[in-house]
Amino acid sequence: VGGHPKPQAGPMKPAGVDRILAIASGKGGVGKSTVSSNLAVALAKQGRRVGLLDADIYGPSQPRMMGVSKRPASPDGKTIIPLQAHGVTMMSIGLMLDPAKAVVWRGPMLMGALQQMLGQVEWGDLDVLIVDLPPGTGDVQLTLCQKSDLTGAIVVSTPQDVALLDARKAIDMFHTLKTPILGLVENMSTFVCPNCGHESQIFGHGGVAAEAEKMGVPLLAQLPIDLETRVAGDAGTPVAAGDGPVSEAYAKLAQGLVA
Numbered sequence: 001v002g003g004h005p006k007p008q009a010g011p012m013k014p015a016g017v018d019r020i021l022a023i024a025s026g027k028g029g030v031g032k033s034t035v036s037s038n039l040a041v042a043l044a045k046q047g048r049r050v051g052l053l054d055a056d057i058y059g060p061s062q063p064r065m066m067g068v069s070k071r072p073a074s075p076d077g078k079t080i081i082p083l084q085a086h087g088v089t090m091m092s093i094g095l096m097l098d099p100a101k102a103v104v105w106r107g108p109m110l111m112g113a114l115q116q117m118l119g120q121v122e123w124g125d126l127d128v129l130i131v132d133l134p135p136g137t138g139d140v141q142l143t144l145c146q147k148s149d150l151t152g153a154i155v156v157s158t159p160q161d162v163a164l165l166d167a168r169k170a171i172d173m174f175h176t177l178k179t180p181i182l183g184l185v186e187n188m189s190t191f192v193c194p195n196c197g198h199e200s201q202i203f204g205h206g207g208v209a210a211e212a213e214k215m216g217v218p219l220l221a222q223l224p225i226d227l228e229t230r231v232a233g234d235a236g237t238p239v240a241a242g243d244g245p246v247s248e249a250y251a252k253l254a255q256g257l258v259a
């Protein structure tokens with residue numbers, strides 16, 4: 001802790017962690033962090049021991065979405081004690097940085113920070129560690145795929161063409177790095193008007209399903225554009241922590257992933 005993290009040699013699979021699932025997206029703003037936090041909470045509700053690592057160096061959202069802001073303690077200056085929220089053990093690069101300052105780090109520093117969060121955080125025994133990646137196909141993704149024992153990746157996309165275009169690149173990257181792709185999640189797939197019940201396909205429809213079929217990967221879930229999802233995310237109590245159709249959709253996604 002403190003100073004600029006430096007990359008270290010060695011594998012980056014914390015002892016005691018059964019599986020590492022990376023949540024990726026081609027673009028920012030498609031709901032990758034929302035899916036990460038809700039999936040983590042849904043798994044915890046099903047009795048899983050879950051960790052959530054916010055590796056979105058440039059825009060860490062998990063402190064806000066999970067409702068934590070405390071700087072994690074490091075009693076010995078080496079190990080870092082993660083925080084607990086909604087039954088999930090969590091750590092975010094955002095908790096170690098000044099939230100108002102932009103991060104301008106080069107590749108080796110990013111890798112060092114990632115290695116710190118994997119290696120120095122006391123994750124304990126976990127059934128699954130969910131990693132919320134930065135959007136795109138940069139250094140963090142490369143490092144994680146090449147140096148850690150990733151069980152697989154989930155790619156989140158919204159249905160419109162410009163998002164799918166970038167999701168395809170993310171899928172391509174995982175193929176190249178031989179990281180198993182567990183499937184695609186279509187977020188903001190439809191909007192049901194709370195007043196009249198009319199369903200609108202704001203970002204189009206079926207794009208992610210078609211892409212999944214073309215790429216030969218499963219479509220894991222289709223999650224609606226939902227006011228409660230956004231409000232709950234901003235309030236630090238993920239929608240999956242409550243009841244209702246979206247919470248149920250996350251429960252189903254969680255069940256299918258960690259059988």
Ligand code: ADP
Nearest residue numbers: 028029030031032033034224225226229230233
């Ligand atoms: P990313 O991690 O891909 O950048 P976020 O998860 O931060 O995206 O989501 C961006 C914004 O969109 C947030 O304000 C979030 O609450 C909102 N959002 C995400 N998914 C949904 C959804 N299904 N319905 C409504 N708002 C959503």
